[in-house]
Amino acid sequence: MMKYKANQTRTYDGEGFKRRAACLCLRNEKEDEVLLVSSSRHPDQWIVPGGGMEPDEEPSVAAVREVYEEAGVKGILGRLLGIFEQHNQDRKHRTYVYTLIVTETLEDWEDSVNIGRKRKWFKVEDAIRVLQSHKPVHAEYLCRLADTCSPPYGPVCCPRAMDSKSPHYVVCSVQDSELFNR
Numbered sequence: 125m126m127k128y129k130a131n132q133t134r135t136y137d138g139e140g141f142k143r144r145a146a147c148l149c150l151r152n153e154k155e156d157e158v159l160l161v162s163s164s165r166h167p168d169q170w171i172v173p174g175g176g177m178e179p180d181e182e183p184s185v186a187a188v189r190e191v192y193e194e195a196g197v198k199g200i201l202g203r204l205l206g207i208f209e210q211h212n213q214d215r216k217h218r219t220y221v222y223t224l225i226v227t228e229t230l231e232d233w234e235d236s237v238n239i240g241r242k243r244k245w246f247k248v249e250d251a252i253r254v255l256q257s258h259k260p261v262h263a264e265y266l267c268r269l270a271d272t273c274s275p276p277y278g279p280v281c282c283p284r285a286m287d288s289k290s291p292h293y294v295v296c297s298v299q300d301s302e303l304f305n306r
């Protein structure tokens with residue numbers, strides 16, 4: 125299903141979730157620093173770069189496109205951390221979240237020129253604290269990063285205990301070239 129908004133096409137899956145993709149942009153393979161961007165709605169708040177998927181766009185392609193537009197970076201796409209669901213009275217999103225090791229940082233990029241978006245490197249633990257108050261699902265992406273490793277056969281995501289206030293998500297595991305939903 126698709127909905128059209130000015131300058132944007134929103135795509136939805138069969139269950140009515142808006143299809144989104146995002147990347148945790150990491151400074152290097154140590155995965156101890158992450159790049160956050162200022163929110164377009166609340167410029168004083170930091171968020172993980174990501175956004176809606178285009179019709180027929182693969183999640184990994186959308187994730188790379190979104191970080192290029194929002195954060196002005198290019199890099200090496202890494203593992204899928206998970207597929208996170210957020211649903212409440214305001215929104216119903218399903219977001220594919222990947223890691224990306226940054227290899228190139230643009231001086232000027234689309235969102236810095238068009239809307240004045242900023243970017244800033246944070247230690248992962250500091251980014252979690254910054255995000256918890258206004259974007260708890262984004263903080264959960266980073267908690268997931270801390271819970272995963274990067275073995276040669278792909279990621280293994282370990283489920284976390286959730287209470288009723290936690291974002292709901294479906295955790296994916298890639299092992300031996302198969303994708304499983306948990």
